Amino acid sequence: MRGRAPINQTGPMSEVVYAVEAQGWIPKVIREGDQLQLKMGVDFNRGHDIREFHFALTEQHLAVLRTSLARHLILWCVLQPLAEHAGREDRNGKPNKKESARAIDVVLLGTDQQVEAYVAAQGLTSYQLQSLIAHGGDPTLIGKGRLFEALEGRVQVAADWRNVREYWADEARAEEGVHLAELDKAVLYYTNRRETWSGLGGRRPEQVPAEMLEAVLALVRDAEGATADLEPTAPLERWQDVVGPALRATRPELLDEPIRAIASLVRSEAPDRAWRQRQMPALGDIERHLQLHVYDAQQLALIAETTPEASARPWVEHVGGELFVGVDRRIAFATYEAVTEDDMVLWEDQEQVTFAQLIAAGVAKAEVGKHVARDGTCWISHADLAAAVLVDPKVRATIIESSRLPITWPEIHTLVPNGDLVVAALSRLRFVMTGSRDEDGMLAILKAAREAITWGRDHISPHPLVWRHGQWLPFDWAAEFPHLADRIKEVNVAYADAWLDAATQ
Numbered sequence: 407m408r409g410r411a412p413i414n415q416t417g418p419m420s421e422v423v424y425a426v427e428a429q430g431w432i433p434k435v436i437r438e439g440d441q442l443q444l445k446m447g448v449d450f451n452r453g454h455d456i457r458e459f460h461f462a463l464t465e466q467h468l469a470v471l472r473t474s475l476a477r478h479l480i481l482w483c484v485l486q487p488l489a490e491h492a493g494r495e496d497r498n499g500k501p502n503k504k505e506s507a508r509a510i511d512v513v514l515l516g517t518d519q520q521v522e523a524y525v526a527a528q529g530l531t532s533y534q535l536q537s538l539i540a541h542g543g544d545p546t547l548i549g550k551g552r553l554f555e556a557l558e559g560r561v562q563v564a565a566d567w568r569n570v571r572e573y574w575a576d577e578a579r580a581e582e583g584v585h586l587a588e589l590d591k592a593v594l595y596y597t598n599r600r601e602t603w604s605g606l607g608g609r610r611p612e613q614v615p616a617e618m619l620e621a622v623l624a625l626v627r628d629a630e631g632a633t634a635d636l637e638p639t640a641p642l643e644r645w646q647d648v649v650g651p652a653l654r655a656t657r658p659e660l661l662d663e664p665i666r667a668i669a670s671l672v673r674s675e676a677p678d679r680a681w682r683q684r685q686m687p688a689l690g691d692i693e694r695h696l697q698l699h700v701y702d703a704q705q706l707a708l709i710a711e712t713t714p715e716a717s718a719r720p721w722v723e724h725v726g727g728e729l730f731v732g733v734d735r736r737i738a739f740a741t742y743e744a745v746t747e748d749d750m751v752l753w754e755d756q757e758q759v760t761f762a763q764l765i766a767a768g769v770a771k772a773e774v775g776k777h778v779a780r781d782g783t784c785w786i787s788h789a790d791l792a793a794a795v796l797v798d799p800k801v802r803a804t805i806i807e808s809s810r811l812p813i814t815w816p817e818i819h820t821l822v823p824n825g826d827l828v829v830a831a832l833s834r835l836r837f838v839m840t841g842s843r844d845e846d847g848m849l850a851i852l853k854a855a856r857e858a859i860t861w862g863r864d865h866i867s868p869h870p871l872v873w874r875h876g877q878w879l880p881f882d883w884a885a886e887f888p889h890l891a892d893r894i895k896e897v898n899v900a901y902a903d904a905w906l907d908a909a910t911q
Contacts, residue, residue: 420436420437420438421436421437422434422435422436423435423436423437423442423468424468424471424472426475426478426563427563428563428564429564430564430565431563431564432446432447432482433445433446433478433481433482433485434446435463435468435471441462442462442463442464442465442467442468443460443461443462443463444460444461444462444463444467444481444485444510445458445459445460446458446459446461446482446485446486446489447459448486448489448490448493450490450493450494457489457493459485459489459492459493459500459501461485461501461506461510462503462507463510466514466515467510467514467515470514470515471514475561475563476553476554476557476558476561477513477514477521479537479538479541479557479561480513480521480525480538480553480557481509481510481513481514482537483530483534483537483538484509484513484524484525484528484534485501485506485509485510486533486534486537487528487531487534488501488502488505488506488509489501509524512524518553518554521553521554522551522552522553522554525551525553526551530548535548536567536570537565538553538556538557539569539570539573540565540566540567540569540570541557541561541562541563541565541566542557542560542561542562542566542569543556543557543560543561544556544557544560545573545576568601571601571602572600572601575600575601575602579663584661584663586661586663587659587661588618589618589621589622589657589659589660589664590660590661590663590664592614592615592618592619592621592622593622593625593660593664593667593668594663594664594667595610595613595614596609596610596611596613596614596619596622596626597609597610597664597667597668597670597671598610598613599663599667599670600613607667607670607671607674608671608738608741609671611623624656625653625656625657625660625668626668626671626672628652628653628655628656629649629652629653629668629669629671629672630672630679631652632648632649632652633645633648633649633669633672633673633676636648636673636676638673638676638677638695639694640673642666642669642670642673645669645670645672645673646665646666646669648669649665649668649669649672650662650665650669653665653668674738675737675738677695677735677736677737678735678736678737678738678743693767693770693771694771695735695736696733696734696735696736696764696767696768696771697733697734697736697742697768697771697772697790698731698732698733698734698765698768698769698772698789698790698793698794698797699720699731699732699733699734699744699789699790699793700729700730700731700789700792700793700796700831700834700866701720701722701729701730701731701732701866702728702729702730702831702866702867703728703730704728704867704905705866706719706720706722706730708905716747717746717747717748717751718746718747718748719746719747720732720744720745720746721733721744721745721746721747721749721750721761723761723765723797725796725797725871725878726796726871726877726878726879726880727867727869727871727878727879727880728867728869729796729831729866729867729871729878731765731793731796731797732744732745733745733761733764733765733768735749745761745764765797768790768793768794768797769794769797769798771790772788772790772791772793772794783838783839783840783844783846783847783850784838784839784840785836785837785838785850785854786837786838786839787835787836787837789834789835789837791837792829792831792837795829795837795839796829796831796871796878799827799873823839823840823841823842823844823847824840824841824842824843824844824847825841825842825843825844826841826842826872826873826874827839827841827842827872827873828840828841828842828844828847828870828871828872828873828881828883829870829871829873829878830851830854830855830867830868830869830870830871831866831867831871832851832854832855832858832865832866832867832868833858833861833864833865833866834864834866835858835861835864836854836855836857836858838850838851838854842872842881842886843886845887845890848883848887848890849890851870851883852890852893852894852897855868855897855900855901856897859897859900859901859904865901865904865905867901868894868897868898868900868901869881869898870883
């Protein structure tokens with residue numbers, strides 16, 4: 407089918423004589439017999455309908471393409487709408503030869519002024535504008551029609567669509583009458599808020615021009631000092647009210663947006679800042695920033711190999727078999743770090759808080775009511791809740807029946823296993839609880855294990871545990887269900903291969 411042919415595929419008698427070696431740069435020059443052609447692909451349906459278009463070239467045209475990347479890019483942008491128009495009128499349609507030849511002659515052989523006049527007469531579509539900006543063009547100069555000044559010395563073979571997102575963000579700001587100064591931009595780059603507020607903030611010093619970095623760091627230090635006594639849970643507006651006057655005392659020209667960005671940054675880092683400064687908060691203040699973490703022996707062995715200092719490794723509690731539970735603490739929004747031996751020594755010295763208390767706080771905070779029962783088997787997709795089950799099996803009595811979703815939110819009830827309770831901690835998103843005599847439950851574990859292998863990340867253990875005699879013990883499911891032994895062996899081998907891959911990366 408012609409529409410799905412790869413855009414780099416050429417005919418049997420063709421050869422590529424010139425191409426820009428960059429991912430995503432589409433036009434290339436091929437020779438078919440004695441004729442030169444510019445070949446380019448046009449996407450009509452988000453990667454599902456890419457069609458090839460050919461435009462006749464001369465050796466003179468090719469010489470210009472070899473020497474001017476700016477004209478090559480402009481030609482690409484000019485030919486794109488011609489090909490799109492032809493393809494939308496008729497699936498097998500071809501661009502108008504006369505119009506295409508004129509465009510190629512003007513862009514490749516005309517003076518700079520003729521090229522700019524031609525583009526201005528045709529008008530730039532949103533897609534063309536984005537392509538020029540993504541490849542390094544200066545948006546302000548492009549808007550004034552000074553294409554060569556906007557591109558020469560700036561054009562890049564690899565598109566950087568961050569430039570486009572920044573452009574649209576600045577356009578939205580301009581509609582509100584907001585225009586960023588260089589310091590405002592540097593702050594937004596540093597806090598990862600330059601393009602949009604929809605993503606996660608954080609420190610990005612590598613994005614800040616070197617000459618502006620110290621000024622930005624000074625502002626962040628001022629904000630940290632001004633908010634030293636604020637609670638991390640205080641509303642963001644409260645943090646902004648404190649940060650704004652503190653920063654404008656030295657930089658009165660600073661806009662509201664960079665102030666909000668710095669306030670959001672220092673607020674998200676407040677728990678970690680207190681930790682790093684060895685000013686340990688009371689357990690009641692920190693418990694809401696804790697979550698449980700399940701480790702297996704293989705993962706801990708890998709951490710030991712990559713972390714020479716034992717005091718910097720996670721502090722864990724053995725729960726049974728090859729599974730261990732540790733505690734993570736929130737250091738910024740949606741970002742957690744393991745509580746280490748160093749952390750525990752410091753905490754116990756200063757606050758007399760034990761690891762058991764941290765574990766108990768993590769159990770209390772674990773997600774409840776979001777794991778699903780299917781035919782007597784419970785699937786858990788929250789790692790902290792699975793860890794809570796391993797620490798305290800009574801927590802298991804919080805399940806919902808998938809057959810009653812999503813019409814109504816059912817009453818939470820207890821899983822009654824067929825036999826003793828069995829837990830398989832397969833991956834961060836695949837924990838299965840079932841009964842030791844439940845064959846369907848064993849098949850569910852095998853299915854979940856295959857899914858975890860297919861996803862290829864965050865594996866834990868293929869060896870289930872069973873709750874007997876008041877403790878978690880290894881469950882020999884191959885012996886209990888011998889007709890499943892071959893499938894169980896396949897899962898164990900697949901996990902061993904996954905661990906080996908992780909250890910060698």
